[in-house]
Amino acid sequence: MAEITVPDTVSSIAVPRRRWRRFADSDLWWSFRRSPVTVAAALVAFVIIGAALLAPLIAPHDPYDLASLSLLDATDPPAWLQDGNWSYPLGTDNQGRDVLSTILYGTRLSLLVGCAAVLLSLILGVTLGLVAGWRGGFADTLIMRIADVQLSFPAILIALLIDGVARSVLPREVQAQITLYVLIAAIALSYWVHFARTVRGSTMVERNKEYIQAARVIGVHPARIAIGHLLPNVIGPVLVIATINLATAILTEATLSFLGVGLPPTEPSLGTLIRVGNDFLLSGDWWISIFPGIVLALLILSVNLLGDWLRDAFNPKLR
Amino acid sequence: MIAFIIQRLLQSVLVMLTVALIAFALFNYIGDPISNMVGQDTTQADRERLRQELGLNDSFVVQFARFAGRAVQGNFGLSYQQARPVGQIILEKMPATLELSFTAAFIALILGVPMGIYAGLHRNSWASQAMLAVSLIGVSLPTFLIGILLILVFAVELGWLPSFGRGTVVHLGWWTTGFLTAEGWRAIILPAITLALFQMTLIMRLVRAEMIEVLRTDYIKFARARGLTNRAVNFGHALKNTLVPVITITGLQLGSIIAFAVITETVFQWPGMGLMFIQAVTFADIPVMAAYLVLVGLFFVIINLVVDLLYYAVDPRLRVEREVAANG
Numbered sequence: 001m002a003e004i005t006v007p008d009t010v011s012s013i014a015v016p017r018r019r020w021r022r023f024a025d026s027d028l029w030w031s032f033r034r035s036p037v038t039v040a041a042a043l044v045a046f047v048i049i050g051a052a053l054l055a056p057l058i059a060p061h062d063p064y065d066l067a068s069l070s071l072l073d074a075t076d077p078p079a080w081l082q083d084g085n086w087s088y089p090l091g092t093d094n095q096g097r098d099v100l101s102t103i104l105y106g107t108r109l110s111l112l113v114g115c116a117a118v119l120l121s122l123i124l125g126v127t128l129g130l131v132a133g134w135r136g137g138f139a140d141t142l143i144m145r146i147a148d149v150q151l152s153f154p155a156i157l158i159a160l161l162i163d164g165v166a167r168s169v170l171p172r173e174v175q176a177q178i179t180l181y182v183l184i185a186a187i188a189l190s191y192w193v194h195f196a197r198t199v200r201g202s203t204m205v206e207r208n209k210e211y212i213q214a215a216r217v218i219g220v221h222p223a224r225i226a227i228g229h230l231l232p233n234v235i236g237p238v239l240v241i242a243t244i245n246l247a248t249a250i251l252t253e254a255t256l257s258f259l260g261v262g263l264p265p266t267e268p269s270l271g272t273l274i275r276v277g278n279d280f281l282l283s284g285d286w287w288i289s290i291f292p293g294i295v296l297a298l299l300i301l302s303v304n305l306l307g308d309w310l311r312d313a314f315n316p317k318l319r
Numbered sequence: 320m321i322a323f324i325i326q327r328l329l330q331s332v333l334v335m336l337t338v339a340l341i342a343f344a345l346f347n348y349i350g351d352p353i354s355n356m357v358g359q360d361t362t363q364a365d366r367e368r369l370r371q372e373l374g375l376n377d378s379f380v381v382q383f384a385r386f387a388g389r390a391v392q393g394n395f396g397l398s399y400q401q402a403r404p405v406g407q408i409i410l411e412k413m414p415a416t417l418e419l420s421f422t423a424a425f426i427a428l429i430l431g432v433p434m435g436i437y438a439g440l441h442r443n444s445w446a447s448q449a450m451l452a453v454s455l456i457g458v459s460l461p462t463f464l465i466g467i468l469l470i471l472v473f474a475v476e477l478g479w480l481p482s483f484g485r486g487t488v489v490h491l492g493w494w495t496t497g498f499l500t501a502e503g504w505r506a507i508i509l510p511a512i513t514l515a516l517f518q519m520t521l522i523m524r525l526v527r528a529e530m531i532e533v534l535r536t537d538y539i540k541f542a543r544a545r546g547l548t549n550r551a552v553n554f555g556h557a558l559k560n561t562l563v564p565v566i567t568i569t570g571l572q573l574g575s576i577i578a579f580a581v582i583t584e585t586v587f588q589w590p591g592m593g594l595m596f597i598q599a600v601t602f603a604d605i606p607v608m609a610a611y612l613v614l615v616g617l618f619f620v621i622i623n624l625v626v627d628l629l630y631y632a633v634d635p636r637l638r639v640e641r642e643v644a645a646n647g
Binding site: 154255 | 470482585603615623
């Protein structure tokens with residue numbers, strides 16, 4: 001696949017075009033176009049992620065700029081309601097921050113934590129899975145027993161526990177600065193098991209195939225076989241799991257932040273925004289929590305749908 | 320059979336020991352237990368004597384054995400935050416969580432199973448399509464968001480149901496129950512629905528998938544060929560065979576209901592173990608965290624064990640496979 005050599009006569013522009021043709025003719029693209037739900041999910045995810053990435057450019061206000069905030073503007077309702085104001089389209093929160101802007105910046109943080117956590121758990125899980133499947137023996141037993149114990153607990157409890165331990169170990173001054181990293185690590189450490197189990201399973205199948213034996217016979221270094229030859233052949237299902245786990249990781253981050261052990265209100269993610277808004281729900285200021293909630297639900301739903309589609313598209317049994 | 324039970328029991332004990340070891344490590348090595356107990360002006364000599372008295376200078380194995388021995392008796396030391404025995408606090412909070420969890424599990428089963436059967440039997444009807452669409456949303460909506468929406472509609476806008484707490488509770492010995500007062504019943508409705516919704520969609524999808532799978536098999540075709548009524552085929556033959564995996568999953572889900580109760584209890588300020596755990600995490604109250612960890616671990620191990628044994632008892636095929644594997 002990656003080894004396609006391009007003849008010198010072909011101009012450099014032709015290569016991407018040809019790749020694009022190949023993609024357009026592929027089963028993957030066909031199954032994507034055929035499912036309107038998936039196309040809709042991709043559109044929604046694209047809009048939300050795009051808006052989050054462009055937040056500094058398109059947000060009407062800067063929620064981190066304390067000087068621009070005024071408590072006189074606090075808890076304004078959305079613009080289309082009575083007392084609403086079009087400079088705050090979705091209303092303001094208890095500190096006078098524009099809800100639309102905090103949502104845009106909050107989605108950025110939620111996505112950042114989610115993606116970083118998935119990436120970290122992917123690296124951790126794939127490495128441990130490769131070691132377990134490739135080396136076997138004691139390493140395998142140890143890694144898989146840990147995985148079994150961890151799998152018998154819900155991930156959210158493990159993430160909470162790691163977060164709580166980090167809170168008591170680290171001094172208070174440091175805590176505020178590294179909350180983000182603690183959160184990413186806590187989520188990553190609670191989701192690596194799925195990756196490790198999948199990779200271990202396929203590694204054990206691939207390990208005895210001829211191309212691996214051939215590589216061994218000609219004396220390639222074992223680490224190089226594992227990374228250069230084995231990894232590309234076991235990585236497919238991992239990417240599908242990563243997509244599904246992205247939705248779960250975003251959800252976990254939101255839940256932890258909602259429970260008050262995630263990101264602080266000064267730098268809110270979607271979960272923190274919902275938590276802040278929850279305190280004002282009983283006084284009727286529903287927009288502070290409901291709008292971030294809708295964005296969060298749409299984001300998770302669309303990523304979930306994309307993950308489902310990817311899983312089905314990669315599963316030859318369902319074709 | 321006996322070998323299998325012993326093997327499973329050993330495995331459970333091993334898991335419990337691991338959990339206890341983590342809890343013990345939390346308890347002993349995070350922060351200095353002595354500085355959590357004494358004041359600023361205690362002398363170094365006094366600290367050392369206290370250390371000796373509490374046995375903190377003993378070897379790791381001795382200390383762990385002592386910790387495990389105390390844990391078995393329900394003694395987890397004092398809470399840093401409340402300065403009361405942790406065992407006592409947990410005992411106070413447990414009834415609230417268990418009542419909520421079992422009510423939620425009951426709702427999830429009583430609604431999820433019939434909906435799943437219907438959706439499996441009438442695959443293409445608009446009602447089952449609607450159920451599937453709703454269940455997809457149910458899976459994607461975070462638990463706390465469902466709780467907030469329910470509070471907004473039923474507590475704030477309509478004012479029908481309370482938005483927090485357990486209502487009036489009645490003491491029955493050490494157990495407190497909300498089931499004996501009308502207020503208690505009203506208070507449990509919203510949290511129980513919130514907690515049940517996710518599990519209900521899960522059970523519904525599972526029953527539906529199993530039903531569709533079973534209805535394709537040859538013995539169902541044969542039963543139809545014999546001229547049995549739809550009712551006998553669907554409920555006598557098909558349903559019975561779908562229930563085995565349903566029992567397993569539902570049993571395992573009971574464990575995660577107790578875990579998800581952490582979120583629901585926070586949203587509704589339900590005075591149970593989950594809320595206690597969150598407060599412990601926020602205040603870094605290690606003894607409470609350790610005790611909760613051990614207790615939840617125990618719940619999970621017991622549930623897993625019972626489900627495994629139940630599965631083994633319900634499905635005769637498993638027994639045969641094991642014997643074949645053992646002899647071959």
